[in-house]
Amino acid sequence: MKKVNPIDAKFCRFLKAKNPFGTLEGGDNDWYVLEDSNTIYWCVKSNGAGGPDNGPVDPRLCISGRRCYKQRD
Amino acid sequence: MDTKKIKLPYGIPGHNLGEIERDIPVTEPPAWPINEKLKVVGKPVKRYDALAKVTGKAKFTADMQLSGMLYAKFFRSNTPKAKIKSINTNKAKDFPGVYAVEVMKSDEGELPEVKFVGQPLAAVAASSLAIAEEAAKLIEVEYDYEDFVVDVEEAQRSEAPIVHAVAISAQTDGGDVGVTHDGSQTNGNIVGPSTGSFFGGPRGSLDEGFKEADIIVERVYRTQVHTHVPLETHGVVVDWKPGNMTVYASTQSTAGVRNEMAEYFGISKSEVRVISEFTGGGFGAKHSAGVFGPMAAKLSKATGRPVWLMLDRKEEHMAEGYRPNSIHYLKIGAKKNGNLTAIQQRSHGTAGIALGAGVGRIAQVLYECPNFSTEQYDVYTNAGPGAAWRAPGNAQGAFGFEQAIDEIAEKLGMDPVSYRDIIDKSEIRKVERQQGAEKFGWSRRKAAGSDSGAIKKGFGMAQSTWPRFVTLDSTAEVRLMQGGAVEIRSSVQDMGTGTKTILGQVVAEELGIPVDYVTVLIGDTYFPAGPASGGSVATGSITPPARNAAYKAKLELLEQVAKKLKSDPANLTIEDAKIFDKTDGSKAISFKDALQGMRTSQIITNASRSDDYGGFKQEWGLAYGDLGSVQFAEVTVDTETGFVKVDKIVAAHSCGRPLNIAHVKSQINGGVIQGLSFALYEYRVMDKQTGFMMNANVDQYKLPYSMEIPEIESIVIEDYSGTSSTDAYGIGEPANIATAVAIANAVYNAIGVRIYEIPITPDKVLKALNKI
Numbered sequence: 001m002k003k004v005n006p007i008d009a010k011f012c013r014f015l016k017a018k019n020p021f022g023t024l025e026g027g028d029n030d031w032y033v034l035e036d037s038n039t040i041y042w043c044v045k046s047n048g049a050g051g052p053d054n055g056p057v058d059p060r061l062c063i064s065g066r067r068c069y070k071q072r073d
Numbered sequence: 074m075d076t077k078k079i080k081l082p083y084g085i086p087g088h089n090l091g092e093i094e095r096d097i098p099v100t101e102p103p104a105w106p107i108n109e110k111l112k113v114v115g116k117p118v119k120r121y122d123a124l125a126k127v128t129g130k131a132k133f134t135a136d137m138q139l140s141g142m143l144y145a146k147f148f149r150s151n152t153p154k155a156k157i158k159s160i161n162t163n164k165a166k167d168f169p170g171v172y173a174v175e176v177m178k179s180d181e182g183e184l185p186e187v188k189f190v191g192q193p194l195a196a197v198a199a200s201s202l203a204i205a206e207e208a209a210k211l212i213e214v215e216y217d218y219e220d221f222v223v224d225v226e227e228a229q230r231s232e233a234p235i236v237h238a239v240a241i242s243a244q245t246d247g248g249d250v251g252v253t254h255d256g257s258q259t260n261g262n263i264v265g266p267s268t269g270s271f272f273g274g275p276r277g278s279l280d281e282g283f284k285e286a287d288i289i290v291e292r293v294y295r296t297q298v299h300t301h302v303p304l305e306t307h308g309v310v311v312d313w314k315p316g317n318m319t320v321y322a323s324t325q326s327t328a329g330v331r332n333e334m335a336e337y338f339g340i341s342k343s344e345v346r347v348i349s350e351f352t353g354g355g356f357g358a359k360h361s362a363g364v365f366g367p368m369a370a371k372l373s374k375a376t377g378r379p380v381w382l383m384l385d386r387k388e389e390h391m392a393e394g395y396r397p398n399s400i401h402y403l404k405i406g407a408k409k410n411g412n413l414t415a416i417q418q419r420s421h422g423t424a425g426i427a428l429g430a431g432v433g434r435i436a437q438v439l440y441e442c443p444n445f446s447t448e449q450y451d452v453y454t455n456a457g458p459g460a461a462w463r464a465p466g467n468a469q470g471a472f473g474f475e476q477a478i479d480e481i482a483e484k485l486g487m488d489p490v491s492y493r494d495i496i497d498k499s500e501i502r503k504v505e506r507q508q509g510a511e512k513f514g515w516s517r518r519k520a521a522g523s524d525s526g527a528i529k530k531g532f533g534m535a536q537s538t539w540p541r542f543v544t545l546d547s548t549a550e551v552r553l554m555q556g557g558a559v560e561i562r563s564s565v566q567d568m569g570t571g572t573k574t575i576l577g578q579v580v581a582e583e584l585g586i587p588v589d590y591v592t593v594l595i596g597d598t599y600f601p602a603g604p605a606s607g608g609s610v611a612t613g614s615i616t617p618p619a620r621n622a623a624y625k626a627k628l629e630l631l632e633q634v635a636k637k638l639k640s641d642p643a644n645l646t647i648e649d650a651k652i653f654d655k656t657d658g659s660k661a662i663s664f665k666d667a668l669q670g671m672r673t674s675q676i677i678t679n680a681s682r683s684d685d686y687g688g689f690k691q692e693w694g695l696a697y698g699d700l701g702s703v704q705f706a707e708v709t710v711d712t713e714t715g716f717v718k719v720d721k722i723v724a725a726h727s728c729g730r731p732l733n734i735a736h737v738k739s740q741i742n743g744g745v746i747q748g749l750s751f752a753l754y755e756y757r758v759m760d761k762q763t764g765f766m767m768n769a770n771v772d773q774y775k776l777p778y779s780m781e782i783p784e785i786e787s788i789v790i791e792d793y794s795g796t797s798s799t800d801a802y803g804i805g806e807p808a809n810i811a812t813a814v815a816i817a818n819a820v821y822n823a824i825g826v827r828i829y830e831i832p833i834t835p836d837k838v839l840k841a842l843n844k845i
Contacts, residue, residue, distance in 0.1 A: 023694075024360060032693065037447075040461050054237075
């Protein structure tokens with residue numbers, strides 16, 4: 001995955017990530033997704049790697065349109 | 074921003090040290106010389122909290138005791154995959170001493186599906202931990218059981234149960250979700266591949282590269298699931314009073330926990346205060362509020378009391394992260410002159426129900442190679458989620474890659490160190506190889522398997538790289554107070570690495586005072602925002618602001634003192650806690666007297682991390698250069714029993730300007746010990762029939778004990794790059810990457826047979842030797 005613009009990507013506001021290089025992403029923080037093969041994702045709302053809809057937490061899926069999606073402010 | 078030109082040390086002392094001229098912000102201090110000319114920085118200053126820790130006075134989150142505090146315990150699933158028909162908490166609620174029971178539910182009231190053994194489903198708050206534990210056992214769940222898979226290879230089969238068998242539907246008003254991930258339209262549990270990286274990624278043509286190659290090495294390497302095992306488990310104490318939630322957290326990121334708690338409950342960040350005075354290790358897994366944070370807060374809100382919710386070791390193993398495993402295919406081509414012509418990488422690994430099981434960037438960037446491709450796949454399994462683990466992916470990736478490089482060297486008839494001299498363009502690793510080989514006695518190494526007798530000696534080495542990253546949202550505040558107190562404040566936390574002490578050293582050096590004059594107040598989100606402690610970013614992020622804030626405070630103080638001494642402030646300096654006029658030594662005052670005479674009771678200054686002098690590779694904080702390391706391992710292998718004993722590790726490292734040589738060496742020791750444990754001991758055992766982790770303890774989950782820890786000699790090489798006012802970087806990640814593969818290479822040198830899977834347990838050695 002390439003560096004993404006979170007507005008264009010329409011990531012859910014509750015999608016969070018820690019990239020392997022220590023940066024926390026999501027929420028108020030910018031998204032970089034520098035190396036998605038080692039980036040850990042979680043949902044703040046469900047407190048884990050499964051979303052509130054029980055689907056996987058994945059930046060390819062935690063975007064506008066998903067049932068549990070919440071827009072960033 | 075106004076700038077000024079200064080000259081800074083640049084290069085490696087004793088090798089190529091020079092100077093570089095940089096434009097820096099006018100508000101920042103002049104360059105420090107190299108460490109040997111400094112009084113406090115670089116020296117082995119004793120940890121601020123050493124006495125408190127060794128005497129037990131240090132209060133970790135688990136030690137918190139607040140008035141009226143309740144103790145909470147999770148109720149967790151005992152099946153790896155099921156839908157929940159119902160949860161009955163009545164008996165638990167009625168148990169004497171229980172104050173509240175909370176069930177995990179979505180905002181819409183939906184119960185979660187169970188996807189791994191140990192998944193938290195509810196929690197009980199009671200007057201004691203024992204009561205909470207007893208009451209939690211009374212919670213009754215009616216499951217609709219489903220098929221599951223915990224093995225990474227079985228999970229890849231087409232008939233394997235789908236871990237996330239949930240159709241993700243679009244909202245009724247439309248939307249952008251174009252993928253339905255129910256397993257049927259994708260590759261089952263396989264996600265990916267990830268084919269690129271910001272730091273490397275695909276390039277050239279593999280076909281062309283392999284055509285050019287004179288030799289090719291093609292292997293599959295396997296690494297195991299490796300849990301974190303910090304001394305202090307995950308957990309929090311939450312005290313939620315109206316308008317103010319206080320969270321005592323064992324965390325690597327006070328700000329991260331604060332932000333998540335605010336987001337979860339939809340409250341202002343200013344209503345949440347996160348405090349982490351001491352954290353007993355994290356190793357990458359303690360960045361979030363977790364499930365325990367919001368749960369403890371809900372229980373606190375429900376009861377009006379503080380709630381303690383720390384996990385036990387079993388919960389820690391099952392549910393709070395681990396280093397994912399890897400099945401790592403590598404095909405590498407090289408010419409007779411050693412130059413690499415092509416690298417093909419493909420990996421599969423599992424982070425359980427989560428993502429992030431790649432093997433990192435080592436193969437992509439360690440050596441120049443014009444033709445490269447990578448495919449890194451995640452494989453979902455019904456196990457708890459993985460987490461970042463000290464250099465995520467890199468230790469796994471290095472285990473394969475640096476063995477393959479050794480194999481190429483052997484095929485070319487070259488010594489492994491000499492071969493890396495040819496293919497490695499890094500100047501710092503060149504120096505590390507030279508000094509490391511000399512200290513280690515690399516010349517003792519003989520041909521693989523040539524030692525006679527049953528007990529064989531072996532010598533191996535390996536290398537690694539780690540990027541220099543900084544978090545720009547890093548601020549420090551310095552206070553000078555009448556009465557003589559000097560404080561530095563930041564929300565950055567110290568998870569045991571020594572952050573408190575290096576901040577004290579930096580401020581003391583800048584102010585020309587002893588380090589014990591400085592009080593370090595960190596780990597509290599009421600202080601200015603500090604970085605997370607992860608990715609080896611904290612030191613490079615927060616120490617420049619600390620120095621710069623101290624410099625500003627010093628200028629203000631000297632301005633005031635100059636009026637009293639009738640001096641030009643520019644002529645004043647501070648040395649050994651004495652302020653004096655460089656042009657007239659009779660004009661002098663002690664530092665403490667100067668503070669006593671300030672016109673206000675406090676001077677308060679702050680500074681945030683400025684951009685690197687000379688700029689970044691990327692504007693968001695990727696610095697130029699890298700953190701290289703080279704490690705050497707000496708092992709003894711008993712070919713009758715298969716036991717491997719690591720006798721010695723020499724670890725040569727760089728972290729820019731080392732701020733506290735004792736702390737750096739301590740970090741290297743820790744990284745090496747964890748690397749050794751990765752190589753020889755630790756591995757998670759999952760029961761395929763039940764989905765349980767069978768060794769979720771510290772008895773059968775083998776960690777090294779003292780007699781299994783070798784002599785560790787570290788070489789810390791100063792490497793100045795003139796990038797900030799401290800020019801310092803972290804060492805946490807680099808210390809851990811190369812150890813396991815250096816040991817694997819040494820085992821090969823001992824027995825003459827390569828072992829492609831860790832941990833290298835006796836059975837693997839005997840199998841490799843065809844003895845079982």
